[in-house]
Amino acid sequence: MADHSVTVENTLQTLLTEKKYSTIRDILVTMNPADIAAVFAGVEPDKLPLLFRLLPKELAAESFVEMESEEQETLIKGISDSELRQVMDELYVDDAVDIVEEMPANVVQRILAQSAPEMRKEINEILQYPENSAGSVMTTEYVKLSPDMTVGDAILRIRRTGVDKETIYTCYVLENRKLIGTVSVKSLLLAPSDLQTIDSVMESNLITVTTHTDQEEVARMMSKYNLLAIPVVDGDDRMVGIVTFDDAFDVMEDETTEDMEIMAGMTPSDKTYLRSSPFDLFRHRIPWLALLMVSATFTGLIISSFEEKLAAMVCLTAFIPMLMDTGGNSGSQSSVTVIRAISLGELEFRDLGKVIWKEVRTAVMCGLVLSVLCVAKILLVDHLMLHTEGVNFTVALTVGLTLAVTVLCAKIVGCTLPMLAKKLGFDPAVMASPFITTIVDALSLLVYFGIATALLKL
Amino acid sequence: MADHSVTVENTLQTLLTEKKYSTIRDILVTMNPADIAAVFAGVEPDKLPLLFRLLPKELAAESFVEMESEEQETLIKGISDSELRQVMDELYVDDAVDIVEEMPANVVQRILAQSAPEMRKEINEILQYPENSAGSVMTTEYVKLSPDMTVGDAILRIRRTGVDKETIYTCYVLENRKLIGTVSVKSLLLAPSDLQTIDSVMESNLITVTTHTDQEEVARMMSKYNLLAIPVVDGDDRMVGIVTFDDAFDVMEDETTEDMEIMAGMTPSDKTYLRSSPFDLFRHRIPWLALLMVSATFTGLIISSFEEKLAAMVCLTAFIPMLMDTGGNSGSQSSVTVIRAISLGELEFRDLGKVIWKEVRTAVMCGLVLSVLCVAKILLVDHLMLHTEGVNFTVALTVGLTLAVTVLCAKIVGCTLPMLAKKLGFDPAVMASPFITTIVDALSLLVYFGIATALLKL
Numbered sequence: 036m037a038d039h040s041v042t043v044e045n046t047l048q049t050l051l052t053e054k055k056y057s058t059i060r061d062i063l064v065t066m067n068p069a070d071i072a073a074v075f076a077g078v079e080p081d082k083l084p085l086l087f088r089l090l091p092k093e094l095a096a097e098s099f100v101e102m103e104s105e106e107q108e109t110l111i112k113g114i115s116d117s118e119l120r121q122v123m124d125e126l127y128v129d130d131a132v133d134i135v136e137e138m139p140a141n142v143v144q145r146i147l148a149q150s151a152p153e154m155r156k157e158i159n160e161i162l163q164y165p166e167n168s169a170g171s172v173m174t175t176e177y178v179k180l181s182p183d184m185t186v187g188d189a190i191l192r193i194r195r196t197g198v199d200k201e202t203i204y205t206c207y208v209l210e211n212r213k214l215i216g217t218v219s220v221k222s223l224l225l226a227p228s229d230l231q232t233i234d235s236v237m238e239s240n241l242i243t244v245t246t247h248t249d250q251e252e253v254a255r256m257m258s259k260y261n262l263l264a265i266p267v268v269d270g271d272d273r274m275v276g277i278v279t280f281d282d283a284f285d286v287m288e289d290e291t292t293e294d295m296e297i298m299a300g301m302t303p304s305d306k307t308y309l310r311s312s313p314f315d316l317f318r319h320r321i322p323w324l325a326l327l328m329v330s331a332t333f334t335g336l337i338i339s340s341f342e343e344k345l346a347a348m349v350c351l352t353a354f355i356p357m358l359m360d361t362g363g364n365s366g367s368q369s370s371v372t373v374i375r376a377i378s379l380g381e382l383e384f385r386d387l388g389k390v391i392w393k394e395v396r397t398a399v400m401c402g403l404v405l406s407v408l409c410v411a412k413i414l415l416v417d418h419l420m421l422h423t424e425g426v427n428f429t430v431a432l433t434v435g436l437t438l439a440v441t442v443l444c445a446k447i448v449g450c451t452l453p454m455l456a457k458k459l460g461f462d463p464a465v466m467a468s469p470f471i472t473t474i475v476d477a478l479s480l481l482v483y484f485g486i487a488t489a490l491l492k493l
Numbered sequence: 494m495a496d497h498s499v500t501v502e503n504t505l506q507t508l509l510t511e512k513k514y515s516t517i518r519d520i521l522v523t524m525n526p527a528d529i530a531a532v533f534a535g536v537e538p539d540k541l542p543l544l545f546r547l548l549p550k551e552l553a554a555e556s557f558v559e560m561e562s563e564e565q566e567t568l569i570k571g572i573s574d575s576e577l578r579q580v581m582d583e584l585y586v587d588d589a590v591d592i593v594e595e596m597p598a599n600v601v602q603r604i605l606a607q608s609a610p611e612m613r614k615e616i617n618e619i620l621q622y623p624e625n626s627a628g629s630v631m632t633t634e635y636v637k638l639s640p641d642m643t644v645g646d647a648i649l650r651i652r653r654t655g656v657d658k659e660t661i662y663t664c665y666v667l668e669n670r671k672l673i674g675t676v677s678v679k680s681l682l683l684a685p686s687d688l689q690t691i692d693s694v695m696e697s698n699l700i701t702v703t704t705h706t707d708q709e710e711v712a713r714m715m716s717k718y719n720l721l722a723i724p725v726v727d728g729d730d731r732m733v734g735i736v737t738f739d740d741a742f743d744v745m746e747d748e749t750t751e752d753m754e755i756m757a758g759m760t761p762s763d764k765t766y767l768r769s770s771p772f773d774l775f776r777h778r779i780p781w782l783a784l785l786m787v788s789a790t791f792t793g794l795i796i797s798s799f800e801e802k803l804a805a806m807v808c809l810t811a812f813i814p815m816l817m818d819t820g821g822n823s824g825s826q827s828s829v830t831v832i833r834a835i836s837l838g839e840l841e842f843r844d845l846g847k848v849i850w851k852e853v854r855t856a857v858m859c860g861l862v863l864s865v866l867c868v869a870k871i872l873l874v875d876h877l878m879l880h881t882e883g884v885n886f887t888v889a890l891t892v893g894l895t896l897a898v899t900v901l902c903a904k905i906v907g908c909t910l911p912m913l914a915k916k917l918g919f920d921p922a923v924m925a926s927p928f929i930t931t932i933v934d935a936l937s938l939l940v941y942f943g944i945a946t947a948l949l950k951l
Binding site: 065301317329 | 651749794840934
């Protein structure tokens with residue numbers, strides 16, 4: 036689809052220069068909102084309002100939602116108050132909130148001024164929920180039914196009010212503002228009789244989240260229970276909104292990106308890669324690089340304190356990178372596996388013992404194979420083939436033993452730290468490769484020099 | 494919810510021992526399929542068929558789908574042919590395929606023998622599509638409409654046939670088996686008149702995938718266009734099935750797990766962490782550990798070849814871990830950012846120049862800050878405070894310069910390799926931390942010794 040957008044973009048650019056607006060309009064109305072937004076991203080900012088005005092009202096609003104906040108801001112500044120009001124009238128509350136959250140204060144004021152009073156109130160309410168909570172991603176527009184309605188009444192109500200609701204496929208049965216059941220349109224349509232009451236067809240086994248549930252947990256529950264929409268209730272069990280599957284898609288993508296960024300030692304960013312300036316990238320990368328560089332000082336200190344012994348047996352130095360890297364890789368494997376299992380809701384802190392025991396057994400197998408491989412390689416390549424000075428069987432044994440112990444330590448550290456982080460309320464993803472590597476580096480050197488001192492009598 | 498399942502589990506265990514089956518049944522019917530599956534996972538295998546028989550037919554089938562393949566296999570072996578037939582009758586084709594794919598041959602034969610002929614045919618067809626393709630995750634049960642039907646007819650057809658369809662909310666308008674439009678139930682219910690024809694309310698701007706589209710691309714398109722279901726067409730544009738949003742959720746979760754595993758140097762696994770034996774973990778981890786260990790030999794060779802010079806200036810050794818780690822971290826940041834952008838469909842190979850230029854500018858900023866910090870730290874801590882032997886301004890300058898050059902090389906290598914991998918048809922995720930680290934280690938040492946030779950006249 037990316038290629039398709041690009042071709043259309045070129046065509047539209049030519050048509051724009053030739054001022055063939057009706058042709059442009061004919062092309063745009065055949066396109067999807069997401070593709071229109073992609074095309075608009077490539078258009079010069081001053082042409083944006085012109086193009087936007089060509090779109091029919093509903094498509095204009097839908098495309099507006101799909102745009103990046105930079106284009107949205109340009110556009111809002113380029114259109115009149117009444118045009119803005121038309122867009123706001125078409126938006127769902129959760130989309131409006133997403134837009135408002137990214138805009139500077141003066142633009143927000145203009146947006147709120149042009150929203151209907153009811154929507155303004157709802158936007159302000161949603162804005163008060165913590166970032167990344169269910170409350171902040173929910174929409175307040177859903178179909179409400181009461182338990183004593185008949186199936187026929189319910190279908191009539193959907194037909195009358197459904198056009199403004201983000202989803203009509205799951206309807207919510209309320210009694211005194213409390214959620215007592217859900218009804219799918221499927222069950223309404225397939226009900227044996229239109230005269231059945233809602234409480235006889237509703238599902239009263241409810242899956243809900245609260246306004247403060249983390250959005251990642253919301254998405255995970257929707258995925259687990261295959262839900263099109265999940266109801267959001269407040270502290271008193273009153274229904275306040277729903278989160279729909281398309282929001283769950285976005286949350287899953289965003290949370291994955293965020294996890295990967297944190298796991299690679301970066302502070303997470305909202306901007307896409309191509310829209311991030313080098314300075315943006317720098318800002319998100321330098322804190323961890325600097326922190327980890329300073330932490331590596333300890334590793335340096337360990338080497339410094341063994342400098343004399345190393346000088347007596349220089350060939351030991353050549354194995355340091357291999358030992359550090361293998362330790363780091365072993366630790367990362369365990370930490371990433373555990374971080375992912377935590378984020379899928381599969382591991383809890385109480386599983387720590389089970390996890391360590393599993394990792395220890397894995398580490399023994401990995402360590403054994405790697406050690407044998409390593410000793411064989413040192414004896415064959417370094418000793419027999421290259422005749423590297425000072426490399427003998429005891430050196431090979433020292434390196435091999437260090438490797439086995441390092442792998443064991445690395446896997447224990449790697450699986451324990453993410454679980455501890457979670458327990459202490461930190462993001463487990465912080466405990467991925469860069470962090471683990473720094474710790475394991477120091478550990479592996481201590482083990483190496485310890486074993487070398489003992490075996491080689493340094 | 495996890496905690497909830499555990500408590501119920503204990504209660505059920507007690508009730509099982511006391512043989513209070515009707516109470517167990519009463520509890521189970523209030524639960525969701527996913528939670529029932531979680532409870533069943535903790536039950537002794539020989540009790541499984543007993544518990545399963547307590548469930549009403551539909552809930553039994555839904556819970557069966559949510560179970561892990563081990564429990565499914567145990568269960569199939571423990572129930573009669575006619576019970577198995579009842580389960581198969583309730584399953585959607587795509588769920589049946591998922592189950593069949595994980596079973597040993599003899600169990601597959603029994604499952605197919607107990608499926609209705611039509612379903613058996615469909616299972617066999619889907620099984621022929623490549624793993625992870627749209628064809629392999631789609632279902633063949635969807636609502637078909639024809640363009641000349643009225644809205645009223647369409648609603649009637651849904652009411653009559655909808656019970657066996659995985660989703661009724663998007664219906665597909667076919668003409669000679671070719672897809673010509675989609676109609677949502679929302680647009681049917683909100684249509685001004687029941688007498689309108691389907692072709693007047695259908696959406697003819699179609700978004701489709703083919704049977705061979707990768708499942709990750711399918712999920713990305715559903716997320717991009719906010720689709721409840723996406724139609725799958727064959728090479729001749731004939732409609733063959735749909736992929737629904739709940740499958741997209743699963744695909745997104747699986748693909749993220751797979752990406753993270755590959756990025757941490759593991760071959761991807763289908764099993765969850767707690768169900769993987771230490772030997773499973775070992776099998777998935779040892780190939781990369783061994784490969785990377787052997788690759789680190791080159792790093793060792795570089796150090797060996799500079800051994801004499803290092804012996805003359807032993808203090809240089811202490812900075813090796815810091816240089817290697819910072820280089821590795823810088824490279825990982827770039828590679829992970831680029832890998833994620835590729836997997837979100839944001840970057841194509843033609844963007845390579847743009848990406849390198851962005852990374853170079855970022856690297857210059859990061860390199861500058863890190864170098865200054867590092868030189869200052871060496872002068873203050875190592876030189877003035879610790880009086881480390883041999884550390885002077887030239888040494889600090891050598892390390893600082895190496896750091897800047899290493900960060901630059903690391904970021905260029907880090908952003909280029911994933912894009913090259915993608916271009917060559919490999920998974921870009923392979924080019925993450927472990928791989929980049931090994932390359933950057935060698936690079937950073939070459940730069941270090943090169944600069945040291947020049948500045949310190951070794």
